Amino acid sequence: MANIKSQIKRNRQNEGRHTRNKAVRSALKTYAKGVRGRAAEGDAEGARTGLARAAREIDRAASKGTLHKRAAARRKSRLARAVNRAGSSD
Numbered sequence: 001m002a003n004i005k006s007q008i009k010r011n012r013q014n015e016g017r018h019t020r021n022k023a024v025r026s027a028l029k030t031y032a033k034g035v036r037g038r039a040a041e042g043d044a045e046g047a048r049t050g051l052a053r054a055a056r057e058i059d060r061a062a063s064k065g066t067l068h069k070r071a072a073a074r075r076k077s078r079l080a081r082a083v084n085r086a087g088s089s090d
Contacts, residue, residue: 021066028067028075031057035079039086047083054079 002008031054038047055076062072 024061024064024066028054028057028061032075032079036082039082042086044083044087047086051079051083 002011031050035047035050035054038050058067058072058075061067062069067075
């Protein structure tokens with residue numbers, strides 16, 4: 001346990017950030033799962049709508065520093081590829 005006042009505050013801040021980042025990453029996984037699920041069912045329109053929402057949230061997480069910008073690009077790319085595959089099989 002830290003005895004230095006600034007380190008005690010830093011620990012509190014880190015804990016808050018950790019909790020927030022964990023919640024954001026969990027939500028991103030939920031959005032991605034929904035997109036992939038709709039794509040697998042063949043619901044191309046629903047998958048495209050979900051992709052737009054997921055991409056927006058991924059970009060937001062990247063801009064806030066929760067997700068690295070290249071990790072964000074990779075996730076969006078993979079989701080878009082899944083949606084495009086679902087749309088082309090109609």
